[in-house]
Amino acid sequence: MFARAVGVIGTGYVGLTTGACLASLGHRVVCADIDENKINRLRQGDPVIREDGLAELVTEGIASGRLSFAVGAAAALAELAAEGTPAEVVFLCVPTPMGVGGVADLSAVEAVIEETRATLPTGCVVVNKSTVPVGTSVRTAELLDRADVGVVSNPEFLREGSAVHDFLHPDRIVVGSEQQDAAERVAALYARLGAPTVLTDAASAEMIKYAANCFLAMKLSYVNAIAELCERLDADVTDVTEGIGYDRRIGQSFLSPGPGWGGSCLPKDTHALLQVSDSVDFEFRLLRATIDTNIRQYQRMVDKIRLAVTGRRTGSLSRRRIALLGLTFKAGTDDLRNSPALDVAALLRQAGAELVAYDPAVDASDPRIDQNLVLVSDDPYVAAKNAEAVVVLTEWPEFRTLDWSRMAEQMDTPRVIDTRNLLDRDVLRRSAVEWVGLGRRAA
Ligand code: UDX
Numbered sequence: 001m002f003a004r005a006v007g008v009i010g011t012g013y014v015g016l017t018t019g020a021c022l023a024s025l026g027h028r029v030v031c032a033d034i035d036e037n038k039i040n041r042l043r044q045g046d047p048v049i050r051e052d053g054l055a056e057l058v059t060e061g062i063a064s065g066r067l068s069f070a071v072g073a074a075a076a077l078a079e080l081a082a083e084g085t086p087a088e089v090v091f092l093c094v095p096t097p098m099g100v101g102g103v104a105d106l107s108a109v110e111a112v113i114e115e116t117r118a119t120l121p122t123g124c125v126v127v128n129k130s131t132v133p134v135g136t137s138v139r140t141a142e143l144l145d146r147a148d149v150g151v152v153s154n155p156e157f158l159r160e161g162s163a164v165h166d167f168l169h170p171d172r173i174v175v176g177s178e179q180q181d182a183a184e185r186v187a188a189l190y191a192r193l194g195a196p197t198v199l200t201d202a203a204s205a206e207m208i209k210y211a212a213n214c215f216l217a218m219k220l221s222y223v224n225a226i227a228e229l230c231e232r233l234d235a236d237v238t239d240v241t242e243g244i245g246y247d248r249r250i251g252q253s254f255l256s257p258g259p260g261w262g263g264s265c266l267p268k269d270t271h272a273l274l275q276v277s278d279s280v281d282f283e284f285r286l287l288r289a290t291i292d293t294n295i296r297q298y299q300r301m302v303d304k305i306r307l308a309v310t311g312r313r314t315g316s317l318s319r320r321r322i323a324l325l326g327l328t329f330k331a332g333t334d335d336l337r338n339s340p341a342l343d344v345a346a347l348l349r350q351a352g353a354e355l356v357a358y359d360p361a362v363d364a365s366d367p368r369i370d371q372n373l374v375l376v377s378d379d380p381y382v383a384a385k386n387a388e389a390v391v392v393l394t395e396w397p398e399f400r401t402l403d404w405s406r407m408a409e410q411m412d413t414p415r416v417i418d419t420r421n422l423l424d425r426d427v428l429r430r431s432a433v434e435w436v437g438l439g440r441r442a443a
Helices: 013-024 036-043 054-064 073-082 107-116 136-144 163-168 180-189 202-233 237-245 266-279 285-310 340-350 397-401 404-410 425-430
Strands: 005-009 028-033 067-071 089-092 125-128 150-153 173-177 197-200 321-325 354-358 375-377 389-392 415-418 434-436
Touching (some): 005 073, 013 028, 013 163, 028 073, 036 067, 054 067, 054 163, 067 073, 089 107, 125 180, 150 180, 150 202, 173 180, 173 202, 202 237, 202 266, 202 285, 285 340, 285 415, 340 354, 425 434
Parallel strands (some): 125 150
């Protein structure tokens, strides 16, 4: 394989994973970030974020000389140029947060282009990896205003927590551009992975990312609605999803009901596509319903908790002590952005409940947590003390192996509302803990 000189701008979970994995595939990669402190930590081999396998790849990359770090995009380009191998591909992996009205905020992308446009080597390719609105490649080319530089859209499909695995074992690689040679050059970076590659135009590549994430969100809202219906009709959602999942057109994955879907991608991307649809006068009702169903899901979790704790649909949660297991938006990450657990916590707090939480990835003194919302404990048994209910909000596997008899001893009322259907209800029954799941029949 022909190794390329690559710049990666932005060292979030997408950028750093991309950089470290491309280095492991044999390319020479310089990762850049504007955060000097972060770059210093990365240079010491500390990946800053929690991502399986990333620390090892960063350490190996540094040791092999294929991976290094620079403060700022211009410095990354200069480092490659100084080695006599000017950047051939530059990945933009900077945040594109949800701005006003759900429109993606592209100021970080624009700032990098502004910083690098004069120094990008002739013939290099600028790649958008961030999820950007359809049409951004065209806009990027306009801002660059460099006929000698290619622009390619190469969306990522990395899940937080398994980003390294997803990068190295992709279901597909998507590369879109108006310039076929530039697209082929980017696709070649991944050649060793042997994944199916979709070569298309830039707008279609950008659309693929939105269409995939919105479909996943729709699948989850659908399954959450089916779980609610199961409760009303005395059916069991676990059997229902197993039964539909064997249909290869549906598939078994992404069918677990939960307290709502969240994270840094699905909420942002669903809103952004809705906004784009509005802008071209398309009323995307299915997508709007997907989002609305999710927002309603948080309140539905509170209603379930209220019923379990007070025995009444309209009972008061005021001053009722509730322990929360899990605060991150899913297991395997320390990311709290758009976490459904925090949305449910906020509604419980509004209803007057007193909340104590335990999460293996969140410290008691974590500055990201508002102490007025929820107190965090470093010990699940302490969190459960005097609680009238324990609510499982994140599917951390270790919650399954807690000593549930000991948990029950701590609690005021041994009761669990398991919004992830995570725990083994037989174990809980043997520990004399009442268990309420989502869409499950009474055992
Ligand atoms: C997602 C996409 O999966 C990924 O392809 C894209 O690049 C970025 O967005 P991520 O946000 O890391 O990845 O999380 P993901 O594992 O997809 O989970 C999203 C949300 O759905 C989480 O809140 C998760 O708990 C929830 N979820 C997922 C369920 O409730 N049930 C499931 O069966 C799967």
